[in-house]
Amino acid sequence: MVSNVISNSQFVRNAWYVAAWSKEVGRSLLPRTILNENVVLFRKQDGTPVAMTDRCPHKLAPLSMGELVGDLVQCGYHGMQYDDTGRCVRIPGQPPIPPGARVQSFPLAEKYNAVWIWMGEAALADPARIIDIPYYGEPGWALVDGQYLAFETNYLNLTDNLVDPAHTSYVHKRTIGNAGGEDVPVKVEQSEGRVLAYRWVKDAEPVPIMKKYGGFTGNVDRWQYYHLHLPSNSYVDFGAVATGGDNSEASKQNGFRSFTYNLLTPETAGRTHYFWLHLRNYALDVPEVDADIERLYRLTFEEDRDILAAIQKQQDKTGVREYVKLSIDNAPSRVRTLIQRMLDAEQKQVAAE
Amino acid sequence: MVSNVISNSQFVRNAWYVAAWSKEVGRSLLPRTILNENVVLFRKQDGTPVAMTDRCPHKLAPLSMGELVGDLVQCGYHGMQYDDTGRCVRIPGQPPIPPGARVQSFPLAEKYNAVWIWMGEAALADPARIIDIPYYGEPGWALVDGQYLAFETNYLNLTDNLVDPAHTSYVHKRTIGNAGGEDVPVKVEQSEGRVLAYRWVKDAEPVPIMKKYGGFTGNVDRWQYYHLHLPSNSYVDFGAVATGGDNSEASKQNGFRSFTYNLLTPETAGRTHYFWLHLRNYALDVPEVDADIERLYRLTFEEDRDILAAIQKQQDKTGVREYVKLSIDNAPSRVRTLIQRMLDAEQKQVAAE
């Protein structure tokens, strides 16, 4: 059972998280806090990305304040050099290298223009476990990616939000929600490692973004399918067709449709990296629409960011997560329960070792 | 006995505090922290002011981030609606309303252009207990009101200050004090719920503000009567008459006289809302003097604000309130003792319930 008292400082370690967009990682040292650990990212000369603890074991200087020497990271304080496995290979003025002179390196995988990191047991780091993005790079789909926002909230407030279509009627009235959905209940499905919260809003006014780009002349049947790939990668299948059709998968593919991937990486107990990308089946090859989609979704996520930061402050002040549970909390509760099970399993595993 | 060790986090709840000036409260949602609680203020369509906890019991979102729908407060996250008693009357998509879906509402009273709040037991919230301001709106008195400063200090440092005429000789030499008062002792009187510290400085040079507006040609007899209406509403009866008169109440009414009301509302353990208004019997109907009085008193209170913020920092650092007590601390000590009794009585009452 998930308690209502908050314990935000635990993170699922055996999972792939986006560490950075590919474009961010190059031949300089990029510091980033991930699961409350200081990590430094860079690419080797052959382009392979590398991640390791951003803290020299000597005096604790951040390695990111040093420099790259070939494929080695050189500490900026005393010149100790580390290879891509985190092993120290040079201590200036001291040939023997003590065994403690090493930092942890982390498995990485590069996919979908992102560098994914595995902060848990390295042996389990199978890139096949990265969330699948079926239409990525496919013809018929326009892509906006490389997007990022910093959220001042624990990632579980965000996973709550991302299996919660109901909030869009209130928080996002300017873009992806409207009053038509207010009283439409949310259904929930659960499968191995996944939770889905969804609803159809039928014979309703299109929401603003549909009005702008959907070309609808009357009411629509619109859908919101909020998928969560545990622990914290989300995608939202969102679209509309003219009211009166069969609402089949085929008609959805011919309707107005987008998939938004929200790839959350806990930064600390109170902060979350929010990487996102967006695929749409309309207005292909129109750069102005790309720019507008980027703007509209950024606006939408900033609305989430502001309310979730305010909620975090209240949680910090009261020590409580919620005082009353609603039916729309079914999916968020399941997500928290499943994440707690993942955390418990990892703790048991660590204790066993 | 009041200990010298600081316990700043307790507040008298059964008392009227200014929550806001009337002009601040309207048809939008005003967030304000009062006695360390998050409160939201607004007016109903008929103009009645309303205050309730600024925290939705569902996910803890501040209600002030939502909107007014008629006389209901609608949470900005999922659209739950609360009436003016704090009861939830609508949960979108979920007809039954769980009993926990409510927030606390607080009794209010509107008087002297201010909205007063009662954070304690509602049954005791009698508006007759609001401090009386006799000359407010009376002919022969000019009013400057609607004034506010934020103090980064516990309210007890301010109540100390407001039964302490002696500090004016040093802190406020530019406005309401001068060296003439330095060695004049302070007398103290105490009655039910009130403490008064006062002194007459006789045959002395007028202080700057009297020089500017009093029209005196020679020395004056001037008075400082610092009244505290417990726990934290103060008024200062301050004025002067030409030296050599009888110093009767009648001569004071014909002399240079003002009443400054300092209405303190604890915000947190380390911050205090300082609402103030000023009544004077000179330069009536001269807007330039209104503006100058506002400026001069703001300057005066900013002098208090700076020294009391520095004192708060030292109290936080040392954990101590004072190391040596002087005779001028008689009134501040009585105030602290009486407030402690009020706190103890409230705690006993709460424990009994």
Place this chain on the structure above:
Amino acid sequence: MVSNVISNSQFVRNAWYVAAWSKEVGRSLLPRTILNENVVLFRKQDGTPVAMTDRCPHKLAPLSMGELVGDLVQCGYHGMQYDDTGRCVRIPGQPPIPPGARVQSFPLAEKYNAVWIWMGEAALADPARIIDIPYYGEPGWALVDGQYLAFETNYLNLTDNLVDPAHTSYVHKRTIGNAGGEDVPVKVEQSEGRVLAYRWVKDAEPVPIMKKYGGFTGNVDRWQYYHLHLPSNSYVDFGAVATGGDNSEASKQNGFRSFTYNLLTPETAGRTHYFWLHLRNYALDVPEVDADIERLYRLTFEEDRDILAAIQKQQDKTGVREYVKLSIDNAPSRVRTLIQRMLDAEQKQVAAE
């Protein structure tokens, strides 16, 4: 034995620390935090510097918010006056002065354009224990003094750094270090109250500052002698002679040579005052070089400041000081051990009293 776990909040009290440059102390009240105590500094009318606790024992107002009245410090809140011994000599309106009405005053000594403070047992405050600066004011030596930087790091991270010539090859490549020294081991000597870490880098390229001002045409033999006068006054004897000479003291005096005095005063557990002055035997009486030396060394110390602030953050985050010890840590470890002995001895002394 010095533990690897950090205890930063203890300071050696029986030692002379620079409180301020002489030019900073005058006829106004200068507040400064030293060994985590609030101190106020000023000069009497005859020019004698005075230091006392910057906190009135009445209500804890900082005395530095008051004013000087002749040689007395007058509190800005109620006008209590303190003489240069810290004794209260006037309480307005109250002739008898309670015995607790006093603040601590601290022994001072003025030397080398600096005001030195003794925060420990006054009877031990012998100015002869101030670090000696032999060439200060001597002919043949140019002086840059009166320099200051604020470091956001515990002073022990700075004492580590100041018996560590090895870091200059990496941190200060733009000024006083280069790759020539990378693999040259550091030697250590210890004597009563002092630790010395040093090395000669022979037949090597001059470092940037030597190239600029040394007039060398080929390789040099250069030296780095890092002296620490416990607990926290450092001087660095630094210079070069043309390769192939005898490297005697006489040849060093005729070579390119400077002495940098780094006079550290702990401010709090996480902050350190860094006063420094520089003596050189080249480019005498050239104000442009004075200005350039000031600039270059400020740049150098800012490099230290940035890395040591980052290290402090990591120490705060991990609670650990280092994970692996290198041979270059010999001198820093000795310094920490000796300082710990000084702290223990002072604690024993205090316990005995």
